[in-house]
Amino acid sequence: MVTLTRLDSAQPDFQARLARLLQFDDAADAAIEQTVAAILHDVKKRGDAAVLEYTERFDRLPAASLASLEINAAQLQAALEHLPADTRQALEAAAERVRRYHEKQTLASWTYTEDDGTVLGQKITPLDRVGLYVPGGKAAYPSSVLMNAIPAKVAGVGELIMVVPTPGGDQNQLVLAAAAIAGVDRVFTIGGAQAVAALAYGTATVPQVDKIVGPGNAYVAAAKRRVFGTVGIDMIAGPSEILVIADGNTPPEWVAMDLFSQAEHDEMAQSILLSPDAAYLDAVAAAIDKLIDEMPRSEVIRTSLTNRGALIKTRDLDDAVAISNTIAPEHLELSVTDPDALLPGLRHAGAIFMGKHTCEALGDYCAGPNHVLPTSRTARFSSPLGVYDFQKRSSLINVSQAGAQTLGQIAATLAYGEGLQAHARSAEYRLVHK
Incomplete structure (x- = not known):
């Protein structure tokens, strides 16, 4: 049995209890900060030699030179060609959908002329070079390659440099195949804070980039935070989140599994269900208990739901919308009969999944919109990753x-x-x- 927090928005202490539920301490551990600062300084000072030493120490991957850790285009293409046919087809179909969506986001330069002949405008220019961090080892996400690389290529980025750790030399072929499909220009099998430093400062082998995007562990996040200003970064992402607003017309098992889909990421992920129907909340709770033991990551899910999950009874759907705006979730599912009716009232969400057939997992892989989304309530002021993150604007004044x-x-x-x-x-x- 999973013990989830149960809240009722009609209770006088609801706001205080909701605030405690949402509280998340994202302050980096002092030891992590100290380690990362030392690594960044060392790579900035010693370049290739430092990156090689850290790669051997942390990834158990000795190498004679940093150049020997680069995967060439032929190797990327070979990884693609050796995929099972159905896997390759799925990866290519997802890439095409992501590309088609992001092509709608491209910005164009513009000007206008005033009556006296003065010309004012804006020039759009893609970034010259971007670094893409991709997790390696047990956490290997080809979908992240597509979501980060394709918008950069659509934007017209001149060169895309990918870094991916390969502990013990174990290369994930699906990640490499995704790099081939997305058009990544160069790939280095390095990771951690040392890879972020190499991209930010440049070394004899790894060229300096203008911006670093992509997810990573606490060391990578701390490194990205520290190099911001030397280079741009996409965001500092916290644990994954899902908020579901349900009117009771979606099968409880569907919603339970949607909550699982974020809870299985890690113990700090947050899954919350809002509904005005108390009996439906009970039905979802029962479905959670019925389904959880079937899940390979059941213990992670159980811990996530117990510590950070919640079932919240609302006064009505309008009340649910108001609570959602307070939470500002990364992923928001409108599992209701008429999702369009709720849309005007929603102000803060990374991505909105409309209708009971639109599960969040489709957005993670193949719907088309980007799955790199603002977390930890930052959807109040930031947006999904997109083509505009790889373009810059210059003012024109004549x-x-x-x-x-x-x-x-x-x-x-x-x-x-x-x-x-x-x-x-x-x-x-x-x-x-x-």
């Missing part, structure tokens, strides 16, 4: 002589007000004195 007369007067007046005389006189030089 002031005509006539425009300089108007703008020069405005700028000079404001500059004198700020006590910046050189600014003012620079603008005044462009004025035509009659």
Whole structure:
């Protein structure tokens, strides 16, 4: 039996209990921070030699040179060609759907001309080089390769460098095949904070990138946080989350398994169900107890649901929407008869899965939208990874002589007000004195 937290939004202490449920301490362990800081400094100073030493120490992978840890294009293609036919077909179908969706996100440069001939606009430029971190070892996610690499390629990124740890030299062929399909340019079998450092600072072998994306463990997250500013990063992701709003018309077993789908990630993942139907909450709880022992990761699921999961009775569906906005979940399932009716009221969610047939797992692999989503309530101010994360915007300003007369007067007046005389006189030089 799984003991889940049961809450009722009508209770006077509900908000306080909800706040405790959502509380998550994402502060990095001091020992991790100290270790990561030392690794980053060492790689910045010694480059290839330091990366090789850490790779041998942490991944049990000795190598004569960092160049010998690079996987070439022929090896990536061989990994793809040796996949079972059904696996390759599924991977290629997922890649095509992800590519098609992200092609809708591309931004274009634009300009407009004012009456006096001044031209203003915006120039869109893809990043030159991006680093993609992909977990290795037991946690091998080819879907993450597709979700991170394909938007970068659609954006027009010049070069995509992937790093993936291979403990003991064990290479995951599905990950390499995904890299081939997604068009990754170079792959190095390195991982951990040392790989983040190599990408951020560059070494004799690994080129410096402009941005680092992709998930990793606590050491990788701490390293990404520390190199931000030297390079861009996508986000610092916390444990995975799912919030389901249900009206009671979805089979309880379906919703139970949807809650499992996030709980199986790790013990800190969070799965929450909101429903105004108390009997339905009881039915889902019974389905959880019935199904959990069938799951290979049952202990992880059990711990996650017990420590961070919840079944919450709401006053009605509008109340559920309000609570959802407070939670700002990574994944939000609207398992209701009319999901469109709830959509206008929803303000904060990484991805919204609409209708009982739209399980979150489809979004993880093949629906098309990106599965790299804001966690830990950051959906209040951030968005899914997309093409726009691999493009930057430059302002275009081409002031005509006539425009300089108007703008020069405005700028000079404001500059004198700020006590910046050189600014003012620079603008005044462009004025035509009659």
